[in-house]
Amino acid sequence: MDFDTANFRARYRAAIHPRYNAWFHGGFVLLFGALCIGFLWHRAENIQPWEWLAVPLALVFHNWGEYMIHQHLGHFKRRFGAMFYQRHTGDHHSFFAYGQMNYELARDWRVILFPAWLIVVFASVNFATYWALSHWNANVAALFSGTMLLGYLAYEVLHACEHLPAQHPVSKLPWVRQMRRLHELHHARDLMNTFNFNVVFPLWDWIYGTLYREREGDLDDRRGMVSMQHHVDIGRSPEQVLNYLSTPTRWSEWHPYPVSIKGPSGSMPVGTAFDYTGGRAGHLLWNVTAYVPGHHWQARARGKYGLLMYVTYECTPMGTGTRFTRTLEYRFSHLVGRLANQIFLHKRIEKDSADLLKNLNLVAEKLIPASATFLPR
DSSP states (O other), rough: OOHHHHHHHHHHHHHHHHHHHHHHHHHHHHHHHHHHHHHHHOOOOOOOGGGHHHHHHHHHHHHHHHHHHHHHHSSOGGGGGGHIIIIIHHHHHHHHHHTOOOSSSSSGGGGSSSSSSHHHHHHHHHHHHHHHTTTTTHHHHHHHHHHHHHHHHHHHHHHHHHHHHHHGGGSHHHHHHHHHHHHHHHTTTTTTTSOOOSSOOOOOHHHOOOOOOOOOTGGGOOOEEEEEEEEEESSSSSHHHHHHHHHHHGGGGTTTSSSEEEEEEOOOTTTTTTEEEEEEEEEEEEEEEETTTTTTTEEEEEEEGGEEEEEEEEEEEEEEEEEEEEEEEEEEEEEEHHIIIIIIIIIHHHHHHHHHHHHHHHHHHHHHSSSSSOOOO
């Protein structure tokens, strides 16, 4: 069932305090942050060339913190971060969904901007950082702490720009347009826990392999894919074999490594989505793309480092049994993934794929009932 974004927006807006002022909220954050930055940077004097390195260092560190907090607290519920999780995943991702990214009223800023008090807390932490670092080097302390606050303001401003209407002049600026698209993909409910956690600059998404750029036709373009195929003969009918193998919640029974599947039980029809965790691929988002009962089943997966994968199951009658053929096609769009595949991954994946079929050959006839009736669980 699709989430009712319009209904959530109506309920959220109704719960906003009547005296909430979006302009005061945004203005306070920007003014307070700018004053703190000015105060800190004003403390720097006679800056040496090497001391300027504190600025890019702070920007990279802030970008990393943005990534880690967004991913691990914003999208996974922890006891000590429950309030942030509720405000981010519970409110922000419910208010703004893929295809419904635009704010409509100034009061909607409440669900875009961090609470106004957070800039005070963040500034306090950075003043403490300044005090600690100044015992070593006052200029580095001032530049680093001030730049950290600049990173906070950059996040607030760019995040707000990413929720502007597409036709707004600011949205058409090259960098805003680029980050707006990445952020919109992040708001897709099947992608939000896995991809595009950076909001200002996707540095750590690139490093950790969670940068996802979906281009028109990319998911259906199989050029440059590595392909491998293996088969095994099973003494059951094609309908029984495919019904069993197209039930991902039972993959753990024949995969030789631990597998966790989150999705509906039973043989999955076209359009079904499920989450997979296991093997060398780690976490994958799967969608069933084709299914002809008793003949073939196909699913497409997306993973880290630009991994795009297709797996196709085909069943051919062979006397009293079935020849099951598994075809795996994959490619990496990320440089790290491509290099790893060239150096060592390809051989390991080939071996894993062969081992998978060997294991299936050992257990299939024990797990698939011999009767004509098959009851998935």
